[in-house]
Amino acid sequence: MLTSPPGPDAAPATLPAGDHSRFRSVAVVGAGLMGRRLAGVFASRGLRVALTDWDVSVLPEASRIAVELSHALGDAPGPVRTTTSLEDALDGVDLVTEAAVEDLSLKRELFARMARLAPDAVLASNSSVLPITMVAADIDDPSRAVGTHWWNPPDLIPIVEVVQGERTSLAVVADVMALLDHLGKRPVWVRRDVPGFVGNRLQHALWREAIALVAEGVADAETVDLVVRDTIGLRLGQMGPLTNADYVGLDLTRAIHEAVFPALDRSTEPSPVLDSLIRAGRSGAKSGQGLFAWPPGAREAAGAALASHITSELAARRGESGKQ
Ligand SMILES: NC(=O)c1ccc[n+]([C@@H]2O[C@H](COP(=O)([O-])OP(=O)(O)OC[C@H]3O[C@@H](n4cnc5c(N)ncnc54)[C@H](O)[C@@H]3O)[C@@H](O)[C@H]2O)c1
Numbered sequence: 001m002l003t004s005p006p007g008p009d010a011a012p013a014t015l016p017a018g019d020h021s022r023f024r025s026v027a028v029v030g031a032g033l034m035g036r037r038l039a040g041v042f043a044s045r046g047l048r049v050a051l052t053d054w055d056v057s058v059l060p061e062a063s064r065i066a067v068e069l070s071h072a073l074g075d076a077p078g079p080v081r082t083t084t085s086l087e088d089a090l091d092g093v094d095l096v097t098e099a100a101v102e103d104l105s106l107k108r109e110l111f112a113r114m115a116r117l118a119p120d121a122v123l124a125s126n127s128s129v130l131p132i133t134m135v136a137a138d139i140d141d142p143s144r145a146v147g148t149h150w151w152n153p154p155d156l157i158p159i160v161e162v163v164q165g166e167r168t169s170l171a172v173v174a175d176v177m178a179l180l181d182h183l184g185k186r187p188v189w190v191r192r193d194v195p196g197f198v199g200n201r202l203q204h205a206l207w208r209e210a211i212a213l214v215a216e217g218v219a220d221a222e223t224v225d226l227v228v229r230d231t232i233g234l235r236l237g238q239m240g241p242l243t244n245a246d247y248v249g250l251d252l253t254r255a256i257h258e259a260v261f262p263a264l265d266r267s268t269e270p271s272p273v274l275d276s277l278i279r280a281g282r283s284g285a286k287s288g289q290g291l292f293a294w295p296p297g298a299r300e301a302a303g304a305a306l307a308s309h310i311t312s313e314l315a316a317r318r319g320e321s322g323k324q
Pocket residue numbers: 029030031032033034035052053054055058098099100101102103106110126127128129149150151152
């Protein structure tokens with residue numbers, strides 16, 4: 001709970017100056033979708049990277065992607081080595097970035113082992129929503145634990161949310177932000193360790209309502225996605241919700257909220273629609289069916305189309321800022 005919200009007119013908080021040079025070697029734990037690409041981004045600026053996963057079968061492809069990415073992003077990339085041994089991976093590293101599955105008890109246990117194996121390293125978690133305070137609950141020195149929420153694909157999306165836990169030291173936040181800046185990312189400081197941080201709280205408020213609209217028969221899934229993409233989706237890349245609230249007027253915003261808030265979905269549990277689809281084996285693109293049908297190749301095509309959209313959107317923005 002917020003006890004004393006800072007409010008819109010609060011003085012901006014400040015961090016000490018950060019130092020990226022303390023990070024020379026990094027271990028990435030979990031070589032899945034995110035971990036392999038994180039390894040590539042770290043290596044692209046010359047850091048030495050150890051990429052580890054307990055599943056040996058994922059390592060060859062993960063290594064190939066990490067190395068390929070490191071060369072695509074940087075001129076003098078550092079080496080990427082792979083191992084199934086956590087102990088080996090964490091030997092002598094300055095930073096550990098955990099990108100294992102989204103499971104609090106697994107991450108807690110992993111953090112406890114990471115803390116023992118890398119007693120001097122900064123310990124970061126790439127959790128999408130779990131507070132770092134909870135992930136690092138079993139380690140002796142939580143001042144060195146920090147959330148670093150990269151977005152997929154992490155080599156393309158510039159923002160990384162850097163989440164300050166209840167006991168994270170400000171120097172650690174500052175140094176990690178300096179490193180991310182050095183890697184060409186745009187780190188943002190999340191000062192309160194709330195589930196979902198900033199981006200996923202907003203994103204999943206929208207998804208909850210989108211699923212509820214379909215469940216209530218207001219519109220089908222195609223229509224809901226079309227309305228999002230071709231209305232608010234067109235605007236959001238240019239104007240965030242708070243700027244938009246000011247732009248249309250806070251009085252209008254207030255009147256809309258008064259009329260619509262009572263009707264919005266306020267479930268505190270995942271939708272039963274998701275439970276029944278999952279039970280029926282329709283868990284989305286990976287199983288060929290979810291809210292939509294996903295024929296073979298459709299998932300890969302969607303990933304490629306998304307990456308191409310993000311790349312051209314970022315290029316257009318760079319072009320725009322170059323004109324000013
Ligand atoms: N996928 C996304 O879009 C996305 C975006 C942002 C953040 N994240 C977060 O990043 C993390 C990783 O997500 P992902 O999509 O890469 O998952 P993934 O399932 O693709 O990969 C996870 C990998 O971790 C390995 N692993 C699990 N437990 C391990 C352990 N104890 N030791 C070593 N390896 C272990 C698994 O074998 C697997 O290869 C999650 O916390 C997720 O919430 C995911």
